[in-house]
Every structure is written in C-alpha cells, then in structure tokens.
Amino acid sequence: MSDRDPTHHHLDAKRLLCPMPVIKTQNKIKTLEPGDTLEVISTDPGVKQDIPAWCRINGHSVISVVEEDNEYIIKIEVGSS
C-alpha cells in the first residue's frame, strides 16, 4: 500500500450491456491503486451479479450496490491483488 491518500473515481457504463460494464470496470481498476474507490453507474441489471462476482474473483471489495431509477450504482474499493 502506498502512502498517498485514496482517490475516488467514477465510471459511466450506462447503455452498455454486460459484459462491457465489467470490462470497463476491470480496465479502469487496472489504472487505480489499492484503497482507491470507483463508482460505476450502469443501466444493465446484470451488473448487480457480474461486477460483485468479478470483484470477488479479483480481490476487490464491493462497498454498496444501489438501484435508482433503473440505474445501478456500484461502489468498489480497489484491493491489493
């Protein structure tokens, strides 16, 4: 873990169908540091299962999954793996 303060990021994955929101999340997280957080907004309900599954496999933590007006907002904390 680096000494820097965690940074917060957003990813607009609206209108994309799975697995594209997962791919975009994966590629964005590659650019982040452990402890950073990423908020992904998607319109595909499949992300409710897919992004948490991808996070579990790859060592990241899902902080929250919120459904709001047919949008799904998933907040992730980047893990160290």
Next chain:
Amino acid sequence: MTIQRKAIALLSGGLDSLLAVRVIQEQGILVEAVNFYTGFCVEGHTHAIRKKHKDKNKRNNALWSAEQLGIKLHIEDISEEYKDIVINPKHGYGANLNPCLDCKIFMVSKAQLMLNRARELVDQSGFDFIITGEVVGQRPKSQRKETMPIIARESGSDDLLVRPLCAKNLPPTRPEREGWLDRDKLYGFSGRNRKPQMALAEQFGFEDYAQPAGGCCFLTDENYSKKLSDLWQSRGERKYELDDIMLLKVGRHLRPEPNYKMIVGREEGENNFLTGYRKEFISIKITSHGGPLTLIDGAPTEADLLFAARIAARYSQGHSADTVSVEIRAKNGVCTEHNVIPFPPQDVKAEWHI
C-alpha cells in the same frame, strides 16, 4: 526445488472449459483464465434487454465458472479485431455465419500472446502452457481430429496447447512430455455425447453449470446469420459496427423494400432499448394505442415511411382499429403526426420477415 507451473485457460463459461480447468488444477497447476468478448456472445444481452426475461438469472457464466474454480479471470474486449474473423474467415464458415475454426485459432493466439507478454515482463511469473475445453468430434467445424493440429499450429501455441478433456486422443504435448502434467490423469473424451462430461461434473461437485444449446455464439444461430447476411447485402459491403450486431439481437426485422428495413420492438424492454437509438435512426411510435417502437434502417422515401407506419400499427394494440395515430421522428428530432390504417395481418408478407 519443484517449479510451480502455471497455465492460462480459455474460459467460455460452458461446462467443458470449466472441467478442463479443474482437471488441470487437480494436478497442482496454478490456472488463470481469459474470456473474450466478441460482440456475438449470447448470454447477457437478450436477457438484459427483454423485460419478460427480468426474472431470469443474469449471471455471466465465465465469471460464475471462475468463481467456482477459485481462479482469476480477465475478460478482454476483442470485438474490433474480431470483425476480420467474421468477415474474412480463412477456413470458411460452418452451417451458418460461424467462423468457428478461425475463431478458435484467433482466441488461442490471443492467449499465446498473453503467455508471451507475461514472460517478457520481469516482475510477472509467466504462464507455461494454454488449456482449452475442446473435445475431439464435438463440433463439426472446429473440434475435429484434423482441425486440432491446425489450431495449435496457426495460433502459434504448437505443443503448448493442452486439451485436458481429450488429450489421450491426441499426441502428447510438451507439458505432458516434460512431466509437468501426468497424461494418465487427463481424459480421452470424443464425440458429441455429453454424458462423460456430465459424469465428471458430478464427480467434481459442479451443479447449475451452463450448457447453452449450439454454444454461446449468435453466429451459430440460423436466424441471426440471416439477419447479418441481409445487413451486408443491403449495404453492399461486408462490414458492421457493434451497434449493428446488437440491433440484430433485438425485435422483429422486416424488409418490405430493398431500400429500408424495420426493427419492431416486441415488448417494453426492447422498446426501451430501441429508444436509445432514435438519434441514429428514423423511428415510428404509435401514439393512439399501446404499441412498438420501430426503427427504420436504410434510405426510405416518404411513402415508404407511411407504409412502414401501417405495418408497425399492425403490431400495436390498435391493430383492429380503423386508424392509428403515429409519430414519425427524424434523426434530428423533428416529428410529424399521421393517421394510418393498420396493415391486415394476412397482408404482411412472410418474405418481408428476415
């Protein structure tokens, strides 16, 4: 000291690749997986779009498999590069527009590149070989005894490509010859009979695994392939964008005249999805009754649009009404209102349906 060997697996999310990984894990090999997104993958999209599927499990089977196996999965978007495989398959198509042999060669070569790339990076432990869930004789285009060496050779993986489920039907690969893998613990499955795989799944304790009929690619589907052929024919060139192939998965497709095609939403979820394309296509909306949203692809005349509006009205709740009100919206958002007589169902010609 024993060297910890590592393999990279092509994980489709189907049963065979799931089993192939587990067979290799049983031999103490560390496995990571890759899944390629071509744009033609069946799972996810149609369920996500169609409202009537809203209660269906929307899981991604490759992710599910990786989780069952306890391995890392990298999903790679290859949809742009993949166009050349679909448009110009060196080894031709299968029964439909499925370029299965070229597809498998391409995917294994991508895995080979990952293997090579990992070896070049000093700080990453590389992969030693590649595994796939292929079974000799299972698929008529790509999984035949004579095509197995073609995939190994043309992908560049040669004898670093291991098919754990049918390895005993093939010459020993380098991981077997070098003793990284015990050939006796690999399998000799062949043919289209799925019972051996199902028995092995039970032995490993896998339940609820995916077994999509015809595989997981829309290009193996006859109706989808017809729509793609029609798209190419109407445009006079074999090209497509990702949005084109998405739209082929949605709605009824009718071509009343060569110069335009209708995409008619079949239910609320599809209508919502098609609404997102109203800046790219002329659209027809039924305003007096419940009904579909229709996109028009091509170069219709004014008369064509009124004709298409009558067909769209046939699929609305006003199909038996004397007239139905419609809104025809241009790409720039300019709308015109019209009253049209719904087309009698028997007059919608079968040959218009793509």
